[in-house]
Amino acid sequence: MFRTALRNVLAHKARLLMTVLAVMLGVAFVSGTLVFTSTISDAYQKSSEKGYDRVDVAIQPDRKDSDSGNPGEAPKLPQSLLDQAAKAPGAASATGSVSGFAAIAGKNGKLIGEGFSSSGANYYPGTGGKDARYPMKSGRAPQGAGEIALDAKTADRAGYKVGDTVRISVDGPVLKQRISGIFTTDDGGVAAGGSLALFDTPTAQRLYAKPGEFSQIDVKAAPGTSQTALKAAIDKILPKDAEATTGKKLADDEAKIIAQGMDGMKTSLLVFAGISLFVGIFIIANTFTMLVAQRTKELALMRAVGASRRQVTRSVLIEAFVVGSVAGVVGLLAGIGIGAGLRAVMNSAGATVPDGPLVISPTTILTSLGVGIVVTMLAAWLPGRRAAKIPPVAAMNSVHAVATTRSLVVRNSIGGVLAAAGTVLAVTGGSESMLGLGAGLLVIGVFVLTPLLSRPLIAATAPVLRLFGMPGTLARQNAVRNPRRTAATASALMIGLTLITGLTVIAGSVQKAVDKMATDAMKADYVVSMASMTPLSPEVGKKLSSLDQVTAASPFRASGSRIDGDYQSLTGVNGKTIGKLTKLDFTAGSFAGLAGDKVVVDDKTAKSHGWKLGSAFPVTFEDGKQGRLTVSGLYKGNEMIKGIMVDAATLEPHQSDVADMQVMVKTKDGVSTATEESLRKALGDNPAIQIQDKKDISESIAKFIDLMLNMLYGLLAMAVIVAVLGVVNTLAMSVFERQQEIGMLRAIGLDRKGIKRMVRLESLVISLFGGVLGIGLGVFFGWAAGEQIAASMATYELVLPWGRMGVFLLLAALVGVLAALWPARRAAKLNMLSAIKAE
Structure with a gap:
């Protein structure tokens, strides 16, 4: 049985190469992540240890x-x-x-x-x-x-x-x-x-x-x-x-902090590696299902001459073990290269890391090999078990091939329950963990239901496919001929596009909320701060206030205090000018009279303390002196402006080190390049100071969001590449299974171009099916996550990035076109007489 399994592996080199590639990419991602984070962590720890060499x-x-x-x-x-x-x-x-x-x-x-x-x-x-x-x-x-x-x-x-x-x-x-x-x-x-x-x-x-x-x-x-x-x-x-x-102890504590920092990065990267492996499972299961189906008679003959069910299952698992081992070793080697490459990319991007050797730990080696072997064997176990259950006589007559109606009903029932439960949890969960659980259940539910969904959705393409004549009609029929295989192939692409679309919807909606927040909350033309987000000298605010072109300026300075026994930050502002620089929605009172012991408080802070307009409360200032403050205004806070605001002159006597977080400025001429340049010159052309208008604040956040999105797109691209391999694999095996049919089509007049078009259109339909499901699920998850965000961000509203979603759909179509190149060419090259005679 062992020799038979090895022979079967070698007999299907091209098909199994796709499986090896799918597993290898996921393993490479895992091992690359472990190598990269171990190397960076080790380099920082050794650098830290050197810093404490002279400290006892x-x-x-x-x-x-x-x-x-x-x-x-x-x-x-x-x-x-x-x-x-x-x-x-x-x-x-x-x-x-x-x-x-x-x-x-x-x-x-x-x-x-x-x-x-x-x-x-x-x-x-x-x-x-x-x-x-x-x-x-x-x-x-x-x-x-x-x-x-x-x-x-x-x-x-x-x-x-x-x-x-x-x-x-x-x-x-x-x-x-x-x-x-x-x-x-x-x-x-x-x-x-x-x-x-x-x-x-x-x-x-x-x-x-x-x-x-x-x-x-x-x-x-x-x-x-x-x-x-x-x-x-x-x-x-x-x-x-x-x-x-x-x-x-200092060195050990810093080493732990470094390790914890690396853990966050490692976890994030491993999540995406897990997504790639999860997508790869569909391909492996598809591959082994079809390979086993093609060898049904061979397996039945082995059963007839004495092989047990366990031996048949074991032979399939041995094949999977060989494939997983090869993929694990190659993936480990590729991952070492990825780890070294990521470090080089960081260095070239300016984020230099301390010098140190590439760290390849035994854990990395064992994890990479284990992941490759375990994932492959798990994915192959069900096809192997299914093959072993087929009675030898039934296998000889191929009566086992059609899935029973009962099995599809059970599958659709389970899928419906999972999808419904996932939807309910995602919509009504009320927490990130419940949203995550709901998202997972919904994806699994939709995956289970994809054979059911494939028929109506692919049938909807009939009017377009008819334009391509007979190849188009045949492509549609081939796509729904084996709904389970179509579902597994489309699901691989669906998962990647679900995550990409969901992240894009959330990012676009957050960006729009930030834009609205900046517009709604600020009357100021500019916000001046240190580029490093460190405290700003009060001399900067004084300098700006003294300029002729500045009509109003106010510092924002933080000072620690204790209120009701808890630490509470007080924000010092210029009580006379703050009303001209901010646009806050007051529910009671106003900025008028913000001086001395008067304060304005955001509604959430006031509610947590039970304060109303006119409420007085004791406070312990930064220097330990006690006082009493009175609420003279209540406003609706947001992510940019919130908390307890007090006149800066009230805080200053209690501060040992007076420093500002930022300074808001309003000018005579408003926002212009000339105004910004004059402010910059007045502050000595300081490279450490940033002067931002509303647009700059919005763009800086947008730049950060885009950077994160692009990183996530790059990481999720691995899952899309694996999905492409899945489509190629499915089409190649579909062509192999339909050799007789293709030969007959050639014999009755369908030329090579028609055969190629048929395979390409089939690939395109399957890919677009996965793309539509993925984009639809992504929009749903973006909306559900947005409901969680909206609870803490009043300006949040759902924004659908139609342009990007169109690009994602085109990407799905491109996947279909590229994936069909080799299978279509192979189908067109089949000798019609040999194909007709093939079993």
Whole structure:
């Protein structure tokens, strides 16, 4: 039986090659994902570990242990604590660190580095006047407020050298600094494509903290002192609002964070790999069903001479095992290439990752081989079991071939129940998990019902197909001749187009909602903020307010507070001008009189606290001082503007570090290129500051949505490619099964062109059938998901992207045309006499 199974595998090379390709693509996706995420994770972890080589114990502010009860940030660490740590038993040295954002402009005036990884820190001279963390490659350490040192990778990218003057921004205003030195570093942010600028310690403290304060103190242990012993000694000198952590724990914690970050990416990619494999299951099941059907008499003869049902099933499973093993090995090798390729793509796109070897773990190898073999054998098990059940005499006479009416009734009943349950859950579920469950049940239900749906939907194409004469009529009849096979083939394409259409509908609807939100909520012409989303200096708002062309400006600044025992962010605005810059729907009160202890609150926050117009409530401000605020207005919040708004002058005395999230600006001349350029010049042509009008805000979100969509389209393209292989496979086997029929058609006058047209039209009909089902289901899922989104986004409304849906339908048609090329050519080349004589 084993030899027979191997012979059967080798006897159908072309057909089984399609199956191998289908499985291989899915396995390659899985193994490529595992290789890529393991490689990136390993590179970041090793880079992180290097960063903690010189840290045995780190002292950091600890908000939890602060006895002040203030809702603001924990106090920074004083110089006195640094001095004590350096003298602690077992300590060799102590280094004070302070850091934050620092945007560096290239020679072209544009921001270099990776935004959030564009950082600044202090150079802390230790033994010999050097900072061991940052060895100087050339030049010297920065001295005084006008100098910085720059990391070597950034200097190379931007073409800077010692002595050059660079434009740098920490929180808005532009600083012109001279490069005093270029250094090397193991900093993970720099290794990942970011930039690092070093200031002398007093300058860094002025920019990122306060004079004499540090955000972290790193202590190096003396020879013979363990990290645990040093930590125990440090713990004795710590104030209540500080904590000590060993370097090993810091490295382990960061490794866990990196691993968790990679887990999210890995899960997302594996979902799409799973979709490709799921689509591949249809092809494998189709292939083995047809291969078994073609060998029915052979299997019956084996049963007649003594083979048991188990042996027949086992022979089919052995074939599947061989196919799955080959597909698993090839898919693993292809996946290693994909993993390396994805890393190269990230590097070429500017998202540089730390250097490191390609990681191919035993788990990746076992998973890839296991997935290939298990998926193939599962898909082949049902056809093998079905073949083994056929009585030998019935198989010899081929009376088993027609599916019974009872089996179709049972199938349609099950499909109807699943589709109905899925629809109900998707519409009334009320949560993402129920929506997901409903979506899954509906897809499975529609798949089960596709043989039933195929007849009326394909029959609807009859008027068009008649235009092609006899080949068109024959194509329609062939497409519905075996509804189960047509259903399985169309379902592979349906799943891919369902996901693509659903995502497109959701993305288009969200984009429209954001556009409407920006238009409805803003009267301001521009919103000014840091490109890195870091705090903006209040000097920027003051500068803008002083310009003649600016008629109104207001900062938006966040300040922590505690209300009813819970943390609550307060938004500071200019009470006099905010009404001219925003367009909010007030249900009670207004912005008038927003000053002193008066606040305006969005309706959801007010409802959660039980507040009404005139309600007064106690508040603990950022600095721990208590006060009482009164509600003077209630408005309908949205994703752009919501929460508790208070006059900025009320908040400022309680803030240790005054900074804005953004500044809204209204100008005399409105939105224009000239106005934007003048605002940019007034702010010193700062590359770290972005000035956006409503259209820019909408386009930035649209750009992000389009980027995500394009990534998802690329990932789902794998499922579409697998679906193409499925159509090719089905048509090739259909041609093989209909050799006699095709020979007869040729004999009675249908020429080669007619045969090709018949096969192509059959392929086109099956593909469009899958496309119509997929687009229909995708629209439904887009609508159902939109109902969930609309609950939290008032401006959300369903938008059907007719243009893109038309493209998707054309894509389905293209799939049909391309998939038919080889089968149609093969059918046309059949020798009519040989075909007529074929069994």
